[in-house]
Amino acid sequence: MDNKPTTRFINIIMTGLFILIAITFITIAGSFYAVEQNAIRSGQEQLMQTLNYVTNNLRLVIENRSLSLQQFSEELAFKDLPEDPLAAAEKEGIIAAYLGSHEDQTNLLIQLDAEGIFSAAWVTEGGTTQILAEETALTYLQADPSFGSLFDGDPLLQNSSEYFLDNQSFVNLYTPIVAANGQVTGYLVAPLNLENMFKAEIFSDTSAYSGYPLVKNADMEVVIHPVESQVGLDIISDRQKQFPDLDLSDLRRLEEAQLTQAEGTLSYYSYWWDEENPTKVLKLGAFKWIDIGAAHWVIALNSDFYEHNRVPIQNNYILLSLLLLISAIVLIFVLLIRGYNKKNQAYEESQRFIEKQKFENERHQLEKRILKENKLESIGLLTTTIVHDMNNFLTPILGNAQLLMEEYAENDELVSELKEIYHAAEKGKELSTNVLRFSKVSEGQxxxxxxxxxxxxxxxxxxxxxxxxxxxxxxxxxxxxxxxxxxxxxxxxxxxxxxxxxxxxxxxxxxxxxxxxxxxxxxxxxxxxxxxxxxxxxxxxxxxxxxxxxxxxxxxxxxxxxxxxxxxxxxxxxxxxxxxxxxxxxxxxxxxxxxxxxxxxxxxxxxxxxxxx
Structure with a gap:
């Protein structure tokens, strides 16, 4: 019997592997969490720095457009002097130059008198300046929520708060027309197309990464967005109507944070709204509230977390996959050990059964062989006796049949019948010879x-x-x-x-x-x-x-x-x-x-x- 197998060495290896996997798993999990948190913090810090640049740039651009309007107002007041015979022609040239300088952003100018009554309006399209109908010009004033504050005695604002026309967002730039004697003779209102201004002066989508800045008002309506179809939409309710199957729970968390904090950063799940079928992604976001004139906006900047941190995250996933592979190998090893232990427990008993079965099989085969040999021996003796007796019977039949055929050779009918007897006896003798051959009495000739x-x-x-x-x-x-x-x-x-x-x-x-x-x-x-x-x-x-x-x-x-x-x-x-x-x-x-x-x-x-x- 073979020596009983032992599992001591295998148990030591198995325990060591379990400890190694546990340590590796804890290390990788900690590393993965640390890398992810560091990436989030680093991404949020970078976003906040970029957001400050975007915010300052937005403020400066609008202030620059306001200063440009003030400078134009001064030139226009000078040309309005009645003693200047060339004032009317030069005035038209000044207006065309002003509107043409930023045609894609401020291509419309409205002039009011000192009482706020409409005086004139101009528009530039395709480099050509022409008079704008009063009815069309008034739509920009009527949509302006800050227009009534121009005449309430308070200091004149730089610009209005936002308003929406034809799925576009605007603010109106204000400046007074002051005569040489310091008297206010009227006002100039220049609607500024925020979407066009933002794309031209602040946001240029040349990055290979997903992400963009956007502007919302206090009602969480989108004022500026790279996707024009999003302008004017409420970030929760209107988007839910557009995409009823999307999960916007994290957007609600973002909205709550923006409504309760002056600035901040956070990570949240959202979608890229420039996709036909938006896919859910983890975003890093930074936001900040600013006041520009009468406008009170939150400027937000976001980016795709995994897109910016693909390499370190992939490395962690590779390590995690290796750990899972090792765990699977160990699990298989444990299952093998379990089966081995069961085999080990039944080893001695199975050996006894095997030996016993082997002995029983040998005894059974021996009994079968003895019985078979006895039967063959008995049959051999019996068939030998029968064959010899048959030969003794057949020999005189063959001899007498042959003698009778010779004696009655002239009787054809009798000879024919005798031949049948003779051939039948010969067949019987051949059969007896075959039987002797199988009983090993004769080898056959x-x-x-x-x-x-x-x-x-x-x-x-x-x-x-x-x-x-x-x-x-x-x-x-x-x-x-x-x-x-x-x-x-x-x-x-x-x-x-x-x-x-x-x-x-x-x-x-x-x-x-x-x-x-x-x-x-x-x-x-x-x-x-x-x-x-x-x-x-x-x-x-x-x-x-x-x-x-x-x-x-x-x-x-x-x-x-x-x-x-x-x-x-x-x-x-x-x-x-x-x-x-x-x-x-x-x-x-x-x-x-x-x-x-x-x-x-x-x-x-x-x-x-x-x-x-």
Whole structure:
């Protein structure tokens, strides 16, 4: 018995691996969290610095547009002097120059008198300045929420708060028209297109990364956005109407933070609204409230967190994947160890069972062999006695029949009947010789033959008379098949036993028995050649006997059918038919195959052909 296996060393390795994985997991998890937090903090700091630049730039641009309007107002007041005959022409030139300087941002100018009554309006389109209708100009004043404060006595504001027209956002720049004597003679109002101004002067989308600044008012309506369709929308309710299936819970958190804090940074989940089907991303955001004139805005700047931190995050994911791989390996190892432990527990008991079973098998095989040898010995003695007695009976019959044929040679009818008696006695003597051969009393002295096709035809012509009524014989014999030498009587015995089994399988029912002799098909021939080095160059002929009986019952192994005295016919069978066939096949190295894949049974005998010279 082998030594009992031990798991001590494996248990030590397993414990060490668990500790190593735990340490690695804690380290990677901590590193991943630290990298992510550092990336968030760094990203938010950079956003806040950029946001301060954007905020200052926005303030300066609007102040610059306001100063430009004030300078234009001064020039216009000077040209309004009545004593200057060229004032009207030069005034039109000054207006055209002013409106043309920033045509995409302030292409419209409205002049009011000192009481705030509409005086005139101009617009520049395609480089051409023309008079604007009062009705159109008044829409910009009526939409302005700060317009009424111009005349309430308070100091004049630089600009109004925002308003929306045709999905665009505006603020109105204000400046008075002051005469040389210091008297206010009127006002100039210049609507500033915030979207165009922002894109031209502040935000230029040349970055390879996702992200952009935007401006919202105190009602959380979008004032400036790179996507023009977003201008004027409420960041929660209007977007929810546009995309009812999107999760905007983090946008609500962002809105709450912006409404309660003067400035700040945070991370949140949102979407890129310039996509046809927005995808959810983790954004870093910074915001700050500013006042420019009457406008009170929150300036926000955001970016895609993972886009800016792809490399360190990918490295952490790689480490995490390696950890998961190691964990999977350890889990498999643990499962193997568990199975090994179970095997270890049952080891000694299984060894005892194996030894016991081995002993029982050996004893059983010994008993079977002794029983088989006893039966064969008994049958050998019995058949020898019977054959010798039959020969004693047949010898005088043969002798007397021959004498009678010689004595009555002139009586043809009698001689014919005597010949039948003589031939029948000869057949009986041949049969006794065969029996002696199988009982190892005689080795057989038949002549060797090679023409398998002719021997098979002769044998079938003799056996045909034994065919029961109701059973049809069909044969297809390929001519001129020469095989390695064999005794004709051996082939007759094989064919007789196989056909007898086929007749008995069909019984009293109508049936059909097919005898076929042909060269083995290439796939089957290749299979036969693989048996040994000796057979790998041989070609085979196949003799097959097929019946349409019930076939072999399920559960019976092919090997059992060739055991001596094994029968499925009860008291009606001797159990020696297939045993005799297999004995002859072993003698010549023929191969026997049982095929029960179809109805009935096919027994095939593969016989080596003579090699071609």
């Amino acid at each position: 038949q002549d060797k033959s090679n023409d398998l096709s002719q021997v098979l035809k002769d044998t079938l012509s003799e056996i045909t008379i034994l065919t029961p009524k109701g059973i049809t014989l069909e044969n297809m014999i390929t001519p001129d098949l020469s095989v390695e030498g064999f005794d004709k009587q051996d082939l007759q015995v094989v064919l007789y036993n196989l056909m007898t089994n086929a007749f008995q399988a069909i019984g009293n029912n109508p049936g059909k028995v097919k005898i076929r002799l042909e060269k083995a098909l290439p796939p089957y021939n290749t299979e036969l050649q693989k048996r040994s080095v000796v057979t790998r160059e041989k070609q085979y002929a196949v003799l097959s006997i097929t019946d349409d009986g019930p076939g072999i019952a399920e559960g019976l192994e092919n090997e059992n059918l060739f055991d001596p005295f094994f029968t499925t016919k009860g008291s009606k069978g001797s159990g020696l038919g297939l045993f005799v066939v297999s004995s002859i096949a072993d003698k010549y190295d023929w191969q026997i195959k049982l095929d029960r894949a179809q109805k009935g049974l096919t027994v095939s005998v593969s016989i080596p052909l003579l090699p071609k010279e």
